[in-house]
Amino acid sequence: MRIGNAAAEQFQLDVFGEVAVALAHTPMGEDDLRVPATELEASLVDHLCKVWPEPDDGIWETRGGRKHFVHSKVMAWVALDRAVKQHERYDGSGDVKRWKKNRDMLHKEICAKGFNKKMNAFTQSYGSKTLDASCLRLGIVGFLPMDDPRIVGTVEAIQKQLTKDGLVQRYNPEKSPDGLKGSEGTFLACSFWLVTCLWLMGRKDEAKQMFERLLALRNDVGLLSEEYDPKAKRMLGNFPQALSHIALVHAAFAISGQWEPEKAGVRD
16 A cells, blocks of 8 residues: 555554565575565665664554554564475575574564463463454464463453454554444454364364354355344455455465464474
8 A cells, every 4th residue: 555545654564474475485486586575575675674673553554653563573583494395496596594593583572472371361462451353364475383371371361352233343542442432343354264173183173163153144145244233134344355265265374274384493
């Protein structure tokens, strides 16, 4: 987004991780695709090593000011982790030693500053006491194993405190002011992320029931919006919403056994 939207002036650290995951699939292509992609990734990750310590505006593009959002930091870690693996696998020319150092340092920082021991959960940002459904992705991207007590605690806390009628909110606007007025509906992508987490945690019957309920919300041509209002029983927000459908497909792949989280290169 360049103009006409507040996002034009925002810094979103998490996009580095999303791009790195996409580039990780380029080896499936020919050499003329793989080599330029590896060089691009090296440039992006070199820049990331300079900017990841900075606060950002987060995945939800909130207007509440920049923070050290946990999800953003984790996705920066994902970018470093995937770049290290990519270049080691294909003998890239990147500064892998530097990337490993930053990856390990970032992992330790997130575990130390992003996890609230009293809440037994990763929080929205460093030092905060509020939850954010984006933290459901921590186990999905392989930051920690799905059976790690910190991941289990995070999933259970979000399920308990951020659900309305069984569907997931992004966060609680009253506890985490985002600069916007009013409330919002449940967020469908987050609800599909919960399905994936429950399945990977072994709570398969619960995951299937929730998945089928979410599928039933689709319109007559199978499309979903950004949000859903359980009380009014109608879709809200952007329509159709790509993120909702991506999360749907991801959950379907997990349930079908065709996908599982990539193992991380470091543990803390």
